Amino acid sequence: MNWEVIGIWLGAVLTLMLYSFLYRDNPFYKFAEHLFVGMSAAYWVIYSIYNVLKPNFWDELTGAGDGTPDYLMIIPGVFGLFMLARLIPRIAGLSRLALAMIVGTGAGLSLVSTLQTNCLSQIEGTIVPLTGSGTMGFINNLIIVVGVVCGLVYFFFSKPHDGITGKAAGAGITVLMVAFGASFGYTVMARVSLLIGQAQFLLFDWLPTMGINL
Amino acid sequence: MRLFLPLLVTFLCGILMILHFFVPHRPISTLGDGLTEWYMIVASAAIFLGSANLIQVHVHRISTKARNWQYSPVVLGGFAAMMVAGLVWGLEENRPFDYMFQNMVVPMGATMFSLLAFFVASAAFRAFRASNWRATLLLTSAFIVMLGRVPLGGLIWKRIPEISEWMMQVPNMAGQRAVMIGAALGVVSTSLRMIFGIERSYLGGTD
Numbered sequence: 001m002n003w004e005v006i007g008i009w010l011g012a013v014l015t016l017m018l019y020s021f022l023y024r025d026n027p028f029y030k031f032a033e034h035l036f037v038g039m040s041a042a043y044w045v046i047y048s049i050y051n052v053l054k055p056n057f058w059d060e061l062t063g064a065g066d067g068t069p070d071y072l073m074i075i076p077g078v079f080g081l082f083m084l085a086r087l088i089p090r091i092a093g094l095s096r097l098a099l100a101m102i103v104g105t106g107a108g109l110s111l112v113s114t115l116q117t118n119c120l121s122q123i124e125g126t127i128v129p130l131t132g133s134g135t136m137g138f139i140n141n142l143i144i145v146v147g148v149v150c151g152l153v154y155f156f157f158s159k160p161h162d163g164i165t166g167k168a169a170g171a172g173i174t175v176l177m178v179a180f181g182a183s184f185g186y187t188v189m190a191r192v193s194l195l196i197g198q199a200q201f202l203l204f205d206w207l208p209t210m211g212i213n214l
Numbered sequence: 215m216r217l218f219l220p221l222l223v224t225f226l227c228g229i230l231m232i233l234h235f236f237v238p239h240r241p242i243s244t245l246g247d248g249l250t251e252w253y254m255i256v257a258s259a260a261i262f263l264g265s266a267n268l269i270q271v272h273v274h275r276i277s278t279k280a281r282n283w284q285y286s287p288v289v290l291g292g293f294a295a296m297m298v299a300g301l302v303w304g305l306e307e308n309r310p311f312d313y314m315f316q317n318m319v320v321p322m323g324a325t326m327f328s329l330l331a332f333f334v335a336s337a338a339f340r341a342f343r344a345s346n347w348r349a350t351l352l353l354t355s356a357f358i359v360m361l362g363r364v365p366l367g368g369l370i371w372k373r374i375p376e377i378s379e380w381m382m383q384v385p386n387m388a389g390q391r392a393v394m395i396g397a398a399l400g401v402v403s404t405s406l407r408m409i410f411g412i413e414r415s416y417l418g419g420t421d
Contacts, residue, residue, distance in 0.1 A: 007317035014318060018325040022332060034285040036322040038292030041265050043319055046300030046311065048258035057255045076252035080259030087266055095263075096220040096417050098256055103408055103416050104224035105253040108231025111405035118398035122391045140380075144388045151392025172392065174348060179389020181352035182381045184338070185359030191331035198328050201321065 005209050012206035015198055122148075147175035221411040228409030269293070355381055 017032035055065075057077065063069035083098035085091045126148045128141045153165060154172030161169040203214055227249060234246025272286035296319075299310035306312065344350040361367035362378020407413035 003313065007313060010317045011321035015321050015325045018322060018329065021329065030282065030285050031288055032322060034288040035292040036319070036326065037268070038289035038294075039296045039314065039319050040323070041268050042293045042296030042300065043315060044261050045265050046297065046305070048261050049300075050305050052254050052258045056251055072248070073255075076255040079252070079256045080262075083256060083259040083263055084266070086263060087270070093216065096217075097223055098259065099416060100220035100223040101227055101256055102253065102260065104227030105231055105249055107224070107405035107408040108228035108234075109250070109253075111228075111402055111409075112232060112235040114398045114401040114405075118394045119402070122395050122398075126391060140384045143384050144391075147385060147388025148391045148395070151389055152395060155392065155396040174351065175385055176389045176392065177348045177352045178355045178381065178385040179387075179393070181355030182359045182386035183390070184334075184352075185356040185363075186382065186386075188331060188334050188338075188356075189360055189363045191328055191334060194324050195328035195331050198321070198325055 008205050008209055012202055015202065019198075143175075146171065151175050217414065217417055220417055221414065225409055225411060228405070232409075265293070355385070 014032050014035070017028040018036075020026055021029040057073055059065045060070045061073040061077070079098045079101055082094040084095075085093075085098075086095035126145060128144065130138055130141050130145070133141065150168045150172035152172070153168040154161075154176065156165075159165050207214065230242070230245055230249055233242050234249075237243070269290065272289050274280075275283045275286045296311065296314060299314055303309040303311055338356075342349070342353050342356075344353055358374065359378050359381055361370070362375045362381075367374040367378065404413060408416070
């Protein structure tokens, strides 16, 4: 039995089932959609078992890594069980503790990392010299500086958008419109490239298994 | 009182992670590193919770014969097959788990996302109207970027790919930066609200 050909057929049939939605919602699409949900969920469970729980929890707790058991690992284990307590209504309140730990740690982590990468680094990248890089460089840097400042003014709602603030906010909307349009075009093209990839899979991998070579 | 302990845990964990960044010395560094590791472990328990919930929902749909219940066994079957393959044969290449992932999950994921190309195009066709000059600007920039990323754009005019690249590198970057900085400030304020217990909706109440 050629498992490679069977794999190609499985992928092709499921791909066609999902594309059948372009005609209308139908049982083939629903079947593939539900299968995708079930298999994806199991994929992430297995992934977290082998890549997170086994090396970071079980091996540490039992000392399978360096031979020294780390009994402190009982604490995240208990918090993990608290999280699952949500499934039992009588003790569902315990899950708040696990949720609190995730939210608190996540908030602390994201506060610092977001401030550093999405705020300070972006401001640093915006403070660029306007001269010394030719006429085009000057125009580009000017658009970036003015665009960022005006875009931020548009998001600042503590002052009414009238007078100079209103003009700056208006320029900000213009920059944001261009940016949203460009991002939209970029996203559409990324999806289209996926579509082309799937079409190539059907044409150049699947059809040859039936003796049809394009 | 039922919220006191969770709020205390949130506060201690949040403050510790902030201190961990600014104080790279023991005991803060040891505690911070440990908490980061614990965070990953507890967060993976959330994946188990989600999967358990998925099973619960679909078993309930089958038992009550809810609308479209016939597809629930497909979810459960796909879940069970992937779980058994992963637990029995592991994640190594050319084993059943990897085989099912490469030949079923990957093509289905790619197809699902490529379907969005059609939906986005049809939504854009309905929503995009050149009703004012700013809307026209949005429409034009989207059109130029799309045209610049296909060979046809270069055939129409050789400068189109360059203009498309410039739009991505200059006006798009300026707009994205403004959004990013604004969103980052929002994340900081929301994180502080959570750490100090002002925002507590994630605990399911305000009392």
